[in-house]
Amino acid sequence: MSDKKKSLTVFRSDRHEDVAAIIASALIVVVVLTYMAFIVPSVGIKAPQDGKLVEIFVAEGAEVKKGDPLYSLEVVKKKWVNNVMEEKVAVESFTAKANGKVLKVSGKPGDAVKKGKQAIVVMEHEKGTLP
Amino acid sequence: MEDKGLFGKILAIVPGLAVMIGTLYVLRVYVEPWMKDAVVFGRKGWLVQVLSLNYILLSILTGMFYRNILFGGKIPAWAEEGFRTTRLFIKTGVIMLGSLYTFDKLLKVGGIAITLIVAFVFGTAIFILWLGKRLDADRSVTATMAAACGVCGxxxxxxxxxxxRAKPVDLALSIATILGFGIMTMFVSPFVGKMLALSDYQFGAWVGTGILNSGQVLATCLAFNPNFAPGTAVAYGEIWNVVRVICIPFVVFFITAWYWKGEADAEHVSLGSILASKFPIFVLGFVGMTALSSLHILGAEGSETLHLMRDVMAWVFGVGLVGLGAYIDVREIRAAGGKPLRIGLIAGATKYVLALIIILAFIPKEGAF
Amino acid sequence: MTPPVTPPMKLLLALDDGPGARRAVDEAIRIAREKGATLDALFVIDATWDVFTGHDWLSGCNSRIGFLEYMQGLEEKAAAESARAFLELRGDMPGELLTAPGDVVDVIREQAAKGYDLLVLSNPFTRGLEVMRDAVARLTRDAPCDVLLVRADTK
Structure with missing residues (x-):
């Protein structure tokens, strides 16, 4: 019965719990990285923030290298400058993070895109790289 | 207790864990999108924009609802084991937060964080030691409150x-005070932050300095801005948090030394043994994660890999926060009173407001990264 | 008019370590003497401190364990003191002295359901973390037997 008093955690002690948390996060990292590098067949590249598609630089079937621009987006950039929120509209281009092949281009210039919602470009990447 | 074996233990966790994950799933997938469009008081998205309700606050509130209303004040036996995994989730989330930084970023902000925290931690502790004497409080009450209000609740x-040598009753009262104050600040701070148009950097710095419980710092930052990315409130708040957590052994040493000073049968206190027994190991995991991110192993900024990683992180935290809510027993907090309450309120409020003033005066809105 | 022979009345005294503890013991002993009852006393060692500190999930490493061990030590000391005081006052009255760990109210309810006629406790009942909760309300809500609340000493 005296064990009961220490059983806030499911582990033997809080030290064990700390170690378990470290192992758990390491596991998550390994799983996510392996999944992205080797398992996932294709990746839909989504807009990192809300904006309007300006241009798409790649065509379906094209081979791209890491660092090649994929598309550009007109976004509202918010930045604190001298304690004032400065908002300006800018066109930013986004690049490929891994070598691969473009499978499909689903967006077209002029489309309004929402952050993390629809894929603009679907890419197949080289195994072992992180898209 | 009979030994149920590893399999039995895992099985016992399932029901409670399922409740936590299910709750979070419903909140994120159904409730949050609905709130964004819901028209309240003739304004679309009023719940989100004015009350700053997001899935973080909702998770905590739902957890509190389970414990205090649905379960009638006690987590039932079938769910108990599952809810005990709460801290595992939050700690894992905290460790994964390390991936938001690289070492050069940490160094940029670390100096300011350390200066502010050390000043506030020891400032508060010394203030309470004085206040305790003024209010004629027991030395052990004063010491506990000094540690609690000084660092990590x-x-x-x-x-x-x-x-x-704190007495049980005093301790219960102190803990209740700190929790009550912390929960109040958790819901008030995002409002204040939005009202004063604080930037993420300022908000993280303020909350990290001013809020008592480290866990609540994270929850508050996420309530202010639920995004996990470099430069968000939680990314700054967590730096403050880690510095604070590392401070605990030193503060314990300082206060224990104060308590025994001048006593004939003084206990031998050594910094080394306190460090060995109280150093938070999970901080090492956090640093390890920062190392991985500094070596660019986790994928480039803006890559889908990192997006997925941060998404997982948000889920891990969310599950933990439902559990956190379920550990908040309103009755216990309502019972707060006596000298700990007075000391806690005076010191806590002073620290909270003073931190805000200092941040407004000295911390620029533009973040360091 | 004499009632049929019944087994002797059974009293349960819930011990606590608050300001009303002494009066509750006195009352229980007085009633037990009057009725020729057996008097069992129960001291519950509060085992819910871990959940109380559970609010803070970062209380890392050994600090929480050290704390729980410290609390356990204090609880056991309180149990021993309470038991000593009770035994001294009781003298040679029949009855058992029980000590059990757990959630204070739950353990008392469980015990009280084992065929006792009357449960005696002080009001307010301050055992362990029950100072923070409303033990009396929880105990008296569909209590398994009659309950006598003994008020604390008024000066």
Whole structure:
């Protein structure tokens, strides 16, 4: 019965719990990285923030290298400058993070895109790289 | 207790864990999108924009609802084991937060964080030691409250208590005070932050300095801005948090030494043994994660890999926060009173407001990264 | 008019370590003497401190364990003191002295359901973390037997 008093955690002690948390996060990292590098067949590249598609630089079937621009987006950039929120509209281009092949281009210039919602470009990447 | 074996233990966790994950799933997938469009008081998205309700606050509130209303004040036996995994989730989330930084970023902000925290931690502790004398409080009460208000709330109180021979009743009252104050600040701070148009950097710095419980710092930052990315409130707040957590052993040492000073049968306190027994190991995991991110192993900024990683992180935290809510027992907090309450309120409020003033005066809105 | 022979009345005294503890013991002993009852006393060692500190999930490493061990030590000391005081006052009255760990109210309810006629406790009942909760309300809500609340000493 005296064990009961220490059983806030499911582990033997809080030290064990700390170690378990470290192992758990390491596991998550390994799983996510392996999944992205080797398992996932294709990746839909989504807009990192809300904006309007300006241009798409790649065509379906094209081979791209890491660092090649994929598309550009007109976004509202918010930045604190001298304690004032400065908002300006800018066109930013986004690049490929891994070598691969473009499978499909689903967006077209002029489309309004929402952050993390629809894929603009679907890419197949080289195994072992992180898209 | 009979030994149920590993399999039995895992099985016992399932129901409670399922409740936590299910709750979070419903909140994120159904409730949050609905709130964004819901028209309240003739304004679309009023719940989100004015009350700053997001899935973080909702998770905590739902957890509180389970414990206090649905379960009638006690987590039932079938769910107990599952809810005990709460801290595992939050700690894992905290470790994964390390991936938001690289070492050069940490160094840029670390200096300011350390200066502010050390000043506030020892400032508060010394202020309470004085206040305790003024209010004629018991030395052990004063010492516990000094640790609690100085660094990390309950963690620090718990770490100090045995060293200063705190009495159970006083301790219960101190912990209740700290929790009550912390929960209040958790819901008030995002409002204040939005009202004063604080930037993420300022908000993280303020909350990290001013809020008592480290856990609540994270929850508050996420309530202010639920995004996990470099430069968001939680990314700044967590730096403050880590510095604070590392501070605990030193504060415990300082206060225990104060408590025994001038006593004939003084206990031998050594910094080394306190460090060995109280150093938070999970901080090492956090640093390890920062190392991985500094070596660019986790994928480039803006890559889908990192997006997925941060998404997982948000889920891990969310599950933990439902559990956190379920550990908040309103009755216990309502019972707060006596000298700990007075000390806690005076010191806590002073620290909270003073931190805000200092941040507004000295911390620029533009973040360091 | 004499009632049929019944087994002797059974009293349960819930011990606590608050300001009303002494009066509750006195009352229980007085009633037990009057009725020729057996008097069992129960001291519950509060085992819910871990959940109380559970609010803070970062209370890392050994600090929480050290704390729980410290609390356990204090609880055991309180149990021993309470038991000593009770035994001294009781003298040679029949009855058992029980000590059990757990959630204070739950353990008392469980015990009280084992065929006792009357449960005696002080009001307010301050055992362990029950100072923070409303033990009396929880105990008296569909209590398994009659309950006598003994008020604390008024000065």
């Amino acid at each position: 309950v963690s620090a109180a718990v770490a100090t208590a045995p060293g200063v």
